[in-house]
Amino acid sequence: MSREPWVAGIDIGGTTLKAALVDYGGEVRALESTSSNVENLPSFKRSFGGLLAKLGKKVLPGARLAAAGIGCKGVVDTGTSRIRILPGQFAFLEGLRLDRLISDALGFSLPVSADNDAKTALVGEQRWGAARGKQHVVLLTLGSGVGGAFLSAGAMVRGCSEIAGHLGHVTVDFQGPLCSCGNRGCLEAVFSARAIEGDAVASIRRGCESPLRAKFAANPESLTCLDVFTAAASGDPMARGIVERAVAALAAAMAGMAHALDPELFILGGQIAEAGPTLFGPLRKDFYGRTLRLVGRRIPIRKAALGESAGVLGAAASAWKVLESDSLRFLAPSRLRGERSVRRIHR
Numbered sequence: 065m066s067r068e069p070w071v072a073g074i075d076i077g078g079t080t081l082k083a084a085l086v087d088y089g090g091e092v093r094a095l096e097s098t099s100s101n102v103e104n105l106p107s108f109k110r111s112f113g114g115l116l117a118k119l120g121k122k123v124l125p126g127a128r129l130a131a132a133g134i135g136c137k138g139v140v141d142t143g144t145s146r147i148r149i150l151p152g153q154f155a156f157l158e159g160l161r162l163d164r165l166i167s168d169a170l171g172f173s174l175p176v177s178a179d180n181d182a183k184t185a186l187v188g189e190q191r192w193g194a195a196r197g198k199q200h201v202v203l204l205t206l207g208s209g210v211g212g213a214f215l216s217a218g219a220m221v222r223g224c225s226e227i228a229g230h231l232g233h234v235t236v237d238f239q240g241p242l243c244s245c246g247n248r249g250c251l252e253a254v255f256s257a258r259a260i261e262g263d264a265v266a267s268i269r270r271g272c273e274s275p276l277r278a279k280f281a282a283n284p285e286s287l288t289c290l291d292v293f294t295a296a297a298s299g300d301p302m303a304r305g306i307v308e309r310a311v312a313a314l315a316a317a318m319a320g321m322a323h324a325l326d327p328e329l330f331i332l333g334g335q336i337a338e339a340g341p342t343l344f345g346p347l348r349k350d351f352y353g354r355t356l357r358l359v360g361r362r363i364p365i366r367k368a369a370l371g372e373s374a375g376v377l378g379a380a381a382s383a384w385k386v387l388e389s390d391s392l393r394f395l396a397p398s399r400l401r402g403e404r405s406v407r408r409i410h411r
């Protein structure tokens with residue numbers, strides 16, 4: 065009897081490396097993680113190798129590892145799986161071929177799908193989440209930076225050199241702060257966890273009166289973006305000012321995207337999307353105020369559905385896509401009709 069194919073979904077995150085075994089229905093059969101806080105390529109390869117070795121041991125006797133998907137920040141050449149541009153923390157990975165990284169770690173080769181992590185997140189939402197059945201979708205990941213990806217007529221838009229989708233680098237203030245990308249006033253430089261935390265820390269240091277200052281005056285660096293949103297929700301005037309400005313920048317950027325791309329849906333993921341109504345309420349109000357006249361309808365703005373597992377599930381969805389485009393022979397017809405199954409096993 066043939067063994068059930070599973071895929072590995074791997075997420076290279078800013079603080080954590082995660083890898084999961086995922087079946088055809090999108091169920092996570094095993095999950096492993098380790099810190100990604102390493103300083104050079106040899107250390108990274110050691111952590112990565114250890115992670116995949118542990119994951120490999122979780123493949124049950126009745127299953128087999130058929131493919132792997134991997135999501136990473138920056139620009140990934142999807143043809144060769146080579147990381148082309150990756151400024152910042154993981155700059156030492158530039159030039160690395162992710163398919164070789166995976167086959168070296170596992171000790172054997174298998175089909176690999178490698179892509180920018182926001183693009184894999186959108187593939188995951190398209191397959192198992194908020195973008196199911198949708199054709200024109202913009203996804204933004206609102207974290208320490210801002211990632212983006214969009215579907216047009218059901219297909220991922222990549223541009224002529226795979227740069228398309230870097231929506232965190234849409235300009236919202238043409239004379240604004242310098243961004244890591246070299247531009248000024250990018251969305252990411254105004255609306256991101258890093259930018260919001262930076263604003264709050266600066267306000268505390270300037271001595272602005274607020275409950276947030278009273279709480280964090282001794283150690284401003286320890287506050288998080290969600291602390292700022294929570295303080296804003298409870299009426300802290302300083303936090304409200306910071307959040308209002310940031311949300312207005314996001315609404316303005318999304319209005320530009322709506323007019324340029326005409327999506328049927330916006331999906332917001334990442335840690336800031338967890339702020340809930342404090343984010344979504346004012347964002348929708350401002351965004352619809354800017355777009356109703358020309359767009360003529362309220363484009364839904366939804367939270368990403370795959371939550372904490374978005375990274376590994378998105379990478380896994382990309383791996384399934386590669387397998388399906390390669391060949392469908394290994395799949396029994398009954399499994400091809402399968403919806404996401406009810407059973408969910410987390411280890």
Ligand SMILES: [Zn+2]
Pocket residue numbers: 232233243244245246247250252
């Ligand atoms: Zn930028």
